[in-house]
Amino acid sequence: MSNFKIAEDSVDPNAVPQRVLHTGAKMPGIGLGTFGSDRFSNEEIAEAVKGAISIGFRHIDCASVYGNEDYIGNALKEVMDSGEIKREELWITAKLWNDKHAPEDVIPACKKSLKDLQLDYVDLYLIHWPFPNFHEKGCDVDSRSPDAKGYIHENFMKTWRELEKLVEMGLVKHIGTSNMTIPKMKLLLKDAKIQPACNEMEMHPHMQQQEFFDYIIENGIAPIAFCPIGSPTRPDRDKTADDTVDIEDPIVLKIAKKLNVHPAVVCVKWAVQRGQTPIPFSVFRNEYLGNISCTISEPLTDEDMAELATIDKNNRLIKGHVFLWKDGQTWEDLWDMNGEVTPA
Numbered sequence: 001m002s003n004f005k006i007a008e009d010s011v012d013p014n015a016v017p018q019r020v021l022h023t024g025a026k027m028p029g030i031g032l033g034t035f036g037s038d039r040f041s042n043e044e045i046a047e048a049v050k051g052a053i054s055i056g057f058r059h060i061d062c063a064s065v066y067g068n069e070d071y072i073g074n075a076l077k078e079v080m081d082s083g084e085i086k087r088e089e090l091w092i093t094a095k096l097w098n099d100k101h102a103p104e105d106v107i108p109a110c111k112k113s114l115k116d117l118q119l120d121y122v123d124l125y126l127i128h129w130p131f132p133n134f135h136e137k138g139c140d141v142d143s144r145s146p147d148a149k150g151y152i153h154e155n156f157m158k159t160w161r162e163l164e165k166l167v168e169m170g171l172v173k174h175i176g177t178s179n180m181t182i183p184k185m186k187l188l189l190k191d192a193k194i195q196p197a198c199n200e201m202e203m204h205p206h207m208q209q210q211e212f213f214d215y216i217i218e219n220g221i222a223p224i225a226f227c228p229i230g231s232p233t234r235p236d237r238d239k240t241a242d243d244t245v246d247i248e249d250p251i252v253l254k255i256a257k258k259l260n261v262h263p264a265v266v267c268v269k270w271a272v273q274r275g276q277t278p279i280p281f282s283v284f285r286n287e288y289l290g291n292i293s294c295t296i297s298e299p300l301t302d303e304d305m306a307e308l309a310t311i312d313k314n315n316r317l318i319k320g321h322v323f324l325w326k327d328g329q330t331w332e333d334l335w336d337m338n339g340e341v342t343p344a
């Protein structure tokens with residue numbers, strides 16, 4: 001028996017902006033993040049998934065490393081058992097974790113996510129990071145995996161080929177990347193048989209990644225924005241003294257005051273209007289309702305958008321220290337700052 005019901009104050013999912021992908025498929029232009037940053041239980045996150053779907057969300061961003069796909073699977077089953085929502089109305093993303101890049105591990109890892117999510121297919125399957133570097137959950141930023149490696153294109157393509165097979169097997173509708181750079185994406189686009197449909201990347205007003213954003217749009221790839229609010233409550237291990245706070249930015253605060261909304265909502269609204277698909281996380285109904293409602297309310301003015309474009313600080317929050325592979329490196333080495341892939 002399912003107790004799931006569409007809420008009376010639900011936003012019409014058909015009114016929410018959609019992104020048309022290279023296959024012609026439509027992806028809902030806002031999703032719910034499901035990484036609880038160690039602050040929320042799996043039960044709370046699964047409850048948020050049901051709550052978010054009940055108020056109009058149709059896109060859920062999952063990953064095996066978040067450790068909650070089985071709980072989310074129960075939530076999705078309850079939603080679909082209610083008969084109120086069909087599978088094809090939902091957009092579910094899952095991600096291959098770094099310890100499963102070996103070609104023989106990819107298909108089993110995807111099948112495990114499908115089993116946990118209780119689905120026959122996912123709409124999008126991403127390679128979570130372009131490095132096969134594993135680290136223990138919750139470890140500190142100085143921790144390194146002894147067998148960590150840099151980006152080796154030949155190896156990445158072997159992993160990609162397995163993702164292509166997943167499409168051919170019908171287990172995955174689209175494939176994509178996350179935490180990439182322009183130099184790595186150029187290599188992938190040259191060699192992929194099935195091109196990436198989406199690239200999930202950090203984007204918020206203080207980290208706009210304009211050049212990369214333009215590059216992937218030009219290449220027909222839809223950008224998905226993680227940490228769209230600047231992840232204000234991310235774990236302390238992911239914070240550094242120089243990090244800035246988007247929701248305290250004077251321009252964001254000024255627009256929020258004018259619209260009488262939380263500054264977080266300005267970040268989400270800006271993202272959708274700029275053309276990326278934000279996946280804000282929240283387990284609180286008032287917050288996720290605010291996040292989806294703002295996608296259908298009156299748009300930000302051209303002046304607001306122009307002002308928000310000026311506050312980029314190139315402030316990367318998810319620096320990825322734990323994926324470094326050699327002594328003496330800095331996190332910038334992960335991001336190919338000089339325009340070429342950092343040698344492995």
Ligand SMILES: NC(=O)c1ccc[n+]([C@@H]2O[C@H](COP(=O)([O-])OP(=O)(O)OC[C@H]3O[C@@H](n4cnc5c(N)ncnc54)[C@H](OP(=O)(O)O)[C@@H]3O)[C@@H](O)[C@H]2O)c1
Pocket residue numbers: 032033034035036061062128178179200201225226227228229230231232233234262264265279280281282283284286287288290291318
């Ligand atoms: N591909 C990747 O490598 C990668 C990396 C990081 C994240 N992600 C994905 O992106 C998702 C989002 O990133 P994130 O969770 O780090 O950061 P985020 O979405 O930028 O920030 C989430 C926090 O913002 C606050 N918030 C959300 N909506 C709000 C509202 N309307 N009003 C006020 N506060 C609001 C909440 O804080 P409170 O809980 O305190 O209210 C929430 O915990 C993750 O859950 C995950 O699915 C992917």
